[in-house]
Amino acid sequence: MSVEEIMTRSKLLHMNAGNGECSYASSSTLQREVIQQAKPVLEDAIKKMFNNIGEFPKCFNMADLGCSSGPNTLYTVLNIIKIVQMLCHDKRCKMTEFQAYLNDLPDNDFNTIFKTIPSFYKNLKQADDGANCFVSGVPGSFYERLFPSKSLHLVHSSYSLHWLSKAPENIENNNNIYITRTSPPPVFEGYMKQFEKDFSRFLQLRSEEIVTGGLMLLTFIGRSIPDPYGNDTAHLDLLSKSLIDLIHEVEYFASAYNFLLAPSNSLEIALIVFITLLQGLIEQAELDSFDYPFYAPYKDEVETIVQTEGSFYLDTIKLFQVNWDERDNDDDVCFDAYSSGKHVARTMRAVLEQMLVGHFQLANSVVDSLFERYAYHLACHLLVQKGCLDHSKSVTTRAEALAAMGIPSHEGPRP
């Protein structure tokens, strides 16, 4: 990826900053749920690593790739420290120093994370018998080198590797923003090839950065079935639908309406204004040129890429499901479709707003409109999906996530 590409991608692909209502920090409970579900795999991974590494390091170096900015960022670091300390306690050794590198693209809101670090240190010291953790922020794309050679014991990435370095090029996709039943075959092929290229590069780069015996745990969105046209990414079809709505929707300006009625204006001027008004909130060409830079692989694809690339052994691969509305994990509590639709739209907005505003040049009022529409489509989908119009049952659809644990192979990266 060139510097220009990183800079462009960074400007578009970063979560909503700050702590406000639409921020990622306030709307990342789904991502927290994914971290929780992957936690047993993380524990197993660290145990294995401790058996792999001959001598215990004096300082345990970890990296969280695609850390974003919000309560999940330091939560992951805390989880890892706790697991390592528990293992050290069992083995009667003492690990007193941790170095945690938080990585994301340069436009990520690191300032907001950094402001919370003093209280993170305070809580850590109170809870864990004086362990020193040194946190630093590493801006850059994980499709480039980020760390010195052989410097990391553990690489962790949660809910980030489904982001491609860029969308596949030269594809025509019939009003869709991702692979769907109406996509021509080259669309799926283009996406799969881009993922293969990106993921292979990711593996090669990380194998240069991880110590012998070190370990990598990656959690990302995957498909539960080989069929790429399945229902797993229906939420993206619904986003296309919401964008198409905006093409046909017309903004209403009271002042322009008055202008049309004013007797002093000629019919010609009035018509020009009227035609301008009739343009949709986004243009068809803008939708045609938008491809979502994302890919959800099937687990066999992941296995094949890891084997072919050759830098890592794939130790464990696990598929688990998370509800679109992650709050819906209690059998006793049922959510209605409308509430779930709004919640899912809010979660997606925190992730997608910058990208959509950047591509479609959306005004604030149009962004609100888009996500209101999206919430509506999500709600309708949930109702149909579950045949549950009385709102008395849980109506959330599940997405899939893969947790893959890799150990550097003894041969090292292939040339």
Next chain:
Amino acid sequence: MSVEEIMTRSKLLHMNAGNGECSYASSSTLQREVIQQAKPVLEDAIKKMFNNIGEFPKCFNMADLGCSSGPNTLYTVLNIIKIVQMLCHDKRCKMTEFQAYLNDLPDNDFNTIFKTIPSFYKNLKQADDGANCFVSGVPGSFYERLFPSKSLHLVHSSYSLHWLSKAPENIENNNNIYITRTSPPPVFEGYMKQFEKDFSRFLQLRSEEIVTGGLMLLTFIGRSIPDPYGNDTAHLDLLSKSLIDLIHEVEYFASAYNFLLAPSNSLEIALIVFITLLQGLIEQAELDSFDYPFYAPYKDEVETIVQTEGSFYLDTIKLFQVNWDERDNDDDVCFDAYSSGKHVARTMRAVLEQMLVGHFQLANSVVDSLFERYAYHLACHLLVQKGCLDHSKSVTTRAEALAAMGIPSHEGPRP
């Protein structure tokens, strides 16, 4: 320092963010001049370090403490890389990896630095034969541990260590914000003790983080003479003067004036409004409770603290002078006092605005007022100082800076 203290200090003691007119990024040419002046010491320091270190490291780890946010931040890193590469070239070795840690308090504007990193990498690769530099941001006070034990080859800090962890407590200072001729003796003593405590702690912490044979180069404001009441910090006396002006200055509200004249208001209400108006822009009590958390030591004081603390050998100490108006370094070009006053006030504003706004709760208009007044006092001072009312001579006063190079002592830190 407690977490609460770090958080409070961080909120007050950080340079103006962003890239705007009043930002530190746009007003840090004085600090750049200091870096330039200290560069020969940096070169000597790195040469010495290369002789000290037995085996060449595969990755050269450096830290810049108090990096701030602006063009100087990565300029220092680039300087160090160039010097190391030149030495490597002479010794026919190759250093291909650098890790650069940029440290400042958690409220520093790291986001602005991080956005410039992709183009920094690009320029570096073009200029330096493919060296990989990995930059990361480390939020925290340098009066706390920041890095794992024995992990750094070079610690650098420019124009930061004159900032104390806090101002001395329980001092009464007659309308002054720093040591001046009208300060009672306990004021100087309080400041000196606070510096001694902070600087000793700094040395002890850094000695834990630097590898054996590694090196530290510190540049900070110092006094050229033992007398603490000399003219070196006249710019702080002038800042006190500007703050006192604001106590006696009254803000004029056109709307309130109209209110006073309106016949429907009783005399009583009119008087209350009038009294409110007569209050100054800041209050005397606010000035009395403000002590500038800064200290400019004499070089003998620095030597004594380094010897007493015992973790480092002081290898070199050098005093050099920088003009208040750093543009005035060319004998052929003369600046007038008014222009210099404005420039110095702008430089100081980028550094001090957050602290002053935080303590005095200043509105934007009052901040503008304060720095206009400050520019005026600076200009008058420059004119008197040089007896140069015809503006035909250079009128800038010089400040002093110390560059001290330290090498960890073999005994290590004292308990």
